[in-house]
Amino acid sequence: MVSIALVKAVYLTIINLSNKVIIYVLANYQMIFAIFFGVLAILIFGLCFYLYISRARHKANSLDESSIDDINETRNIYTKGGNYTENLNGDQIEIYGDVININQDFPEIAKEIRELITELRNQGYSEEDAKAEIATELAEEARKKPKVRKKLFMWKKSFSTNTTKTNDETEVAREVVTSATAYSHTSSKDFTEVISGYYQKLDELLQGRKWKEADLETAKIIYVISHKELPETSLYRTYLTDYFCSEHIKVLPRKDLNNINKLWLKYSNGRFGFSVQKRIWKRLGGGSDTTYNSEEIQEKFGDEVGWRKEGDWVYYSDLHYWRTAPSGHLPILLMLNSDKSERCDIDFEILEVIVGRI
Incomplete structure (x- = not known):
């Protein structure tokens, strides 16, 4: 009997509370709707603001990264014919005013190196001094750009007859220049x-x-x-x-x-x-x-x-x-x-x- 009375009392309490809630909502529905939509509007605005900030940050980070590897940097390079503008990016290096794309096959790279040697010799350099100057600049480019360094060591491993291992960029650059001079067959x-x-x-x-x-x-x-x-x-x-x-x-x-x-x-x-x-x-x-x-x-x-x-x-x-x-x-x-x-x-x-x- 006690249990039935307890259940009945709980039931009546729930019914009374429900009636009171319904009466309160009906009496104040305008205010409740205003609060609900206000909160909803704040949440939507906050979500949009968050997405906007996130997108702006992502774009800024992308620009920062690409400024190193992907965005072209316009530079003026002096040649005998005057100044000209050349786009330089992570796939290109500048050696004595000549722009070389490192993604070319080695025969093309070798040909451009030989042409640089010829140009320096025409300016009064001996062949050995010309090779040394080009190797020095090539090594410097390798130190500044990891992609160039990777290519340089790959060329040395693939085409140099010297199998001695080394991590010295200058030494490797000299080997590459020496190998390039042997590539007269590329004409x-x-x-x-x-x-x-x-x-x-x-x-x-x-x-x-x-x-x-x-x-x-x-x-x-x-x-x-x-x-x-x-x-x-x-x-x-x-x-x-x-x-x-x-x-x-x-x-x-x-x-x-x-x-x-x-x-x-x-x-x-x-x-x-x-x-x-x-x-x-x-x-x-x-x-x-x-x-x-x-x-x-x-x-x-x-x-x-x-x-x-x-x-x-x-x-x-x-x-x-x-x-x-x-x-x-x-x-x-x-x-x-x-x-x-x-x-x-x-x-x-x-x-x-x-x-x-x-």
Whole structure:
């Protein structure tokens, strides 16, 4: 009985309170609506104000960041022809009044560096001083701009024959400038005759980055052309029809040797080719007149171009037919004396003749 009475009392209390609330609302509904809509208006205004401030701050932050990397800065650069305005951003550097876009391929970068060297020499600098001046400015740009520094070290790693690691921007810049001066093949006239006749298939293979097939095609081209150049009475032409040796390179027209080299340089961005191998060979002390007691030079060469690993010559199956292979790694097939199941046995007499003729 007590429980029923308690529930009834609570029920009646709720009913009374509800009636009072309804009566109060009906009597004061105008004021209540005014308060409700006032609060709602304040909330909406506050939300809009917050969104406006947030957007303004985001825009300000974007401008601050882009002022470093993205917003073009107009500068006046003095040249012989007078002043001109050039837009400089994070992808461009200025060296001796010349603007260079660092997003270009290295052959284009190298060409612009060589043109700068020529310009400085015309102003009275020696070639070495011109290289040093350009390297100094290039290093300074790298210190100021992280993106330039990254590119600089990438160029050094990819195209310099010096494999010594260093974090010195000036030293790396010197290596890059030195590599750039070796890029004389980038002139467009160099490739006017190399995509016809014997070279068409090689051009297609290299363009498609089919390095292994291109290596074989290179050996075939040189054999076919040189075999026709051998005298009728030559032992290598009459009897040793399947034998490839330095005699084939000796009679191979320089024009053909250079055209093949240019194709390798072109499609590897200067990483592969006979002239790359020549540069490494001569830097290590070799030459076209190297005597046959140069085993130490041969081993050093093999180590640098990736034909040797851990103190021994690699197997043919371990040759690196990728774009990331060491500089000078390819071509190699025309110099191999060994079977493809054996460790590489290099005919360095062929390399020496190439070095003397390229």
